[in-house]
Amino acid sequence: MANFSPTFLDEVLARSDLVELIQRHVELKRSGSNLMGLCPFHHEKSPSFSVSPDRQLYYCFGCGKGGGAFQFLMEHDGYSFPEAVEYLADKAGLELPRDTHASHTDDLRQQEDFRLLERAASAMAAALNTPAGANALLYLQKRLLPPAIVREYGLGYAPQGYGFMDKVFGTDAATHAKLERVGLLFKGDRGYGDRFRDRLMFPIRDRRGRVAGFGGRVLGEGEPKYLNSPETPYFHKSELLYGFFEHRDTIRKRRQLVVVEGYMDVLAMAAHGLKIGLAPLGTATSEGQIGEILRLCDTPVFCFDGDRAGRQAAWRALERMLPLLKSEFSPKFLYLPEGEDPDSLLNKEGAEAFSRRLEQDALPVLESWIYGLKLLAGQGAEGRAVMAKKADAMLAAMADPYLVQVWRQEAERVSGLALQSRGRPARVEAPKPVQRAAVVLNAVEERFMAGLLQEPARLERLSSAAMNFFIDKPTIHAIYSRAFSMRVDAEAKDTDIARQLIRAFPDDQQMISRWINQAAVHEIEYRSLLLDMETNDIRRRMRGGIGLGESVLLQKRLRELQQQQQELKEQLGTTGA
Template identity: 60%
Template sequence: MAHFPPSFLDEVLARTDIVELIGRHVELKKSGSNYMGLCPFHHEKTPSFSVSPDKQLFYCFGCGKGGGAFQFLMEHDGYSFPEAVEYLAGKAGLELPQQQKADNGETARMQAGHQLLARVAALYARVLHSEQGKRAMAYLAERGLPREVIRRYGLGFAPGVHGFLERQLGTDSRARSLLEQVGLVVPGRHGRTERFRDRLMFPIRDRRGNIVGFGGRLLGQGEPKYLNSAESPWFHKSRLLYGFSEHRDEIRRRRMLIVVEGYMDVLALAAHGLPVALAPLGTAIGEHQLRMIFRLHDAPVFCFDGDRAGRQAAWRALERMLPLLTAELSPRFLYLPDGEDPDSIVRSEGAQGLESRLQQAQTALQFWLKGLRLLAGSSPEGRARMARKADAMLAALTDDYLRQVWRQEVEKLTGVNLAMARRPAAGKPRAAGRTEALSELQERFLAGLMQEPRRFRRLPEVARHFFVDYNGVAKVYMRAFSIVEAAEDQNVDVAGQLLHEFPQQTEIARWVNQAPVPEMEFEYLCLAMEANYIRMKQRSMRGRLSLRESQALQMRLQHIERELRRLGEKIQETGELEYDEEGQGKHSHS
């Protein structure tokens, strides 16, 4: 970890004007001795974000984010601390202390990659505007993209020959190795090949505006039509959105964000005066990208093609965003007519045409209900299927209020009482006051533990904080830990002892008696519990977590989500995961 002398840091800060730095992203108005603006870190309609020129600090009275110039770059633009120092030192014309230059090998490597990628983008752009790029230019003209937009977004053309980049950028071993590392040249049995050939090139930037990779559209025949840079330390597809750094400030300023499916859609909208679109990089939109979107704007419109693929993509997007939804967010969904995309709409109807369609976009709740209605069809079986799906999706909502409202709506729609349907074996109406049952996830997690007490010993430390607070269950859960700790025997009868101590907690018997929880499922459940815990902690501690803590949590969450996907697929293959009511009804003796 780089360590800068405090005197050097002071010098950098002394030469930095935080008002100017922040003012490039946030519209600031003088108010007394401070400046005020709309907070770039949370959504608000009236300014509570203040910047003090005297203290050189920013602070948001709404979300509690605050700090100095380094922190702003770290929070807002994703710099690491050394990168933020280096950036501001560079701007101020200060040389880095000798020590740091040596320390920052990793930073230097990343920088060299960024510089190389920028040179490659410039090269591709030059080719596009030359004789060689004529065919690509003709394609762009046919798609109605003005030259001004082509230049502004740095489009280029990769010629259809091998060895182009190495001829242009040097053949020494260092340049060759870097071209490989950033994924532009692939060494193979038949020599070194270039990843992009005969393709129209879209440079992709990270949120700092560095070019980190490319999307390439094939102009001739062949597959795949679109190809992206390979994953590399520079290019993480699931963490990037096309148009993000170009459109971020405009999206905040206009309070308008349109999520589209393709690069050309983003550019077509920009060409028609709507530089407020973002697109994932050719894959389904993921949770990290959704977080980026919601941080920019609380009411993005997700715009999908009207065909079957578009409908599926929309439904997947909804499923992915459920854990993130809160009452403060109002994402909306728009289907275009079959055969149309945003590009074709703005070309035939202009920006106004698209904007009036955007007005008619559905709320997430409307969209969800409509999708469920389609799923239900008219048969009773269809309705049951739909109710089960609805229940599973409700469980993914982490905002309790939202979940309650959505549940009421779907029950109105179907006439099915979801909470009742879930526990037919109980057969009794719920006691008053028990409005929220344990979620299916919590239920199976606790069952898995009670059935195999040795599993307690494998739980991560954080498991003590898992949220199981329902009708006294938290107390039982905590007591279980101390029973296991005190016992010699790995397989101490935890459930028996708990039942003895808490005779009124009938859940304990239910857990032991329900369908056995297999190993793989239990692994899945633990991770899912931890993921929920992290999300809850992030929400409830918003603004009070240190940057390091919240980054650590975020990284752990990403790891968990990868593991969950992997396990989820495996479990589906083996058909082990059964959360439906039949399984419980059959095995439950309570």
């Protein structure tokens, strides 16, 4: 990871507009001196997400997420810290320090890999409009997909045979190895070959909008019908969702999300003005994908084809959802008519009728569970026994004790049998690990720590008396002491203290990031804070009971500190600061 000086970070933040950054995702409205909106990090119905344009800081009073421009890009868009700095520096027209580029092979390799994937996507998009891509284009026309959607989502074509990637990138061995690394080539007994051939291509983007891999639909005979990129450092089928980057903001604004089975369903919805669809990558919806879905929208509708395979896919999604369900989530399941999928229904009925289906026909998750149990169980007494047994096993996966009670009661009502299992009571009722109490800092302490971490050189100028600061707050004192040690022991004085502290205290990452991302603590303010910190520390010691002699000395030091504070105020008045 790159090392950036505090001065450079301050300059990047000073030239960045956090409000503009956040407004790409959140609708903000003026509320006094701040701006308020719905938090992009958790579900809420009334705004508790506050942005201060003056201090360039955000904070959610609901979930506690907060920080500055760097932290927002990291938390919301999935940037690493160096990537966030580089993005904002480039946006502000600032040149990165030269040594930033020299020693970070991994960062450079990742950037090169994403450029290769983007270039491949562009080449495939161009190939779609050549004579070779005529069949792929005809297929899209038959599916009634408008050219604007084809362009917007970057659909393309991988030509028949081998050698397309060679034409785009060249044939040298190093390039072949890179293309294999990102999943565009495979290595066989006769050398490298194109992974995708004669397929309609769907670029799949990560949460930052970078092409991470591809899905390819075969156009003629052949298996598999859909072929995805292999697992790579950037492409993980069980984590990515098709349409996530393109539709994330619309989903949040409309508070609607529809999970469908295929890429074409997502695109058909978009073509009808419903840019709220997401799809797993040709596999069953994973627990990780469901977690991402529930974080994005607490009322998603899982919409599956009206055939046996669709019902099975819905049941698998429901099973994987159980450990994640909480009472505040309200997912639903929509079962389409036999032989239909979202694409076909939209083209037959239109967006308005399809939206009515989503609203009126989707079953709450509990009803879907009971419906699925009945299908599994069959008829008669044996069927009711099977239903109760399966319900027992599934309830054991649920973590929310209140939902367990409700679901158990409903299963017992429908089956007519008392369930043997009590869900997960042992896990729910077991004593939870003692959590560390939240650390509360007053305004002086908060700004003092921010001032130190923004300008680590200040650590070396601390007096011996300052070593007792935060002695009554062990968590902060540990961070404070480690920061001092890191600064003193660092061979290079531009060592990134903040990132080292985050590695040493991962549980305190939010707090450390908050200090780094606060408005800059300039020297005159820092000097005042230092005086306040020593003043407060002396008062703390005096409250603890000390001898007469020490009390006299401390009283004298208090008067000196008060005098210095007065001089600072006069200096501020003179300079007009």
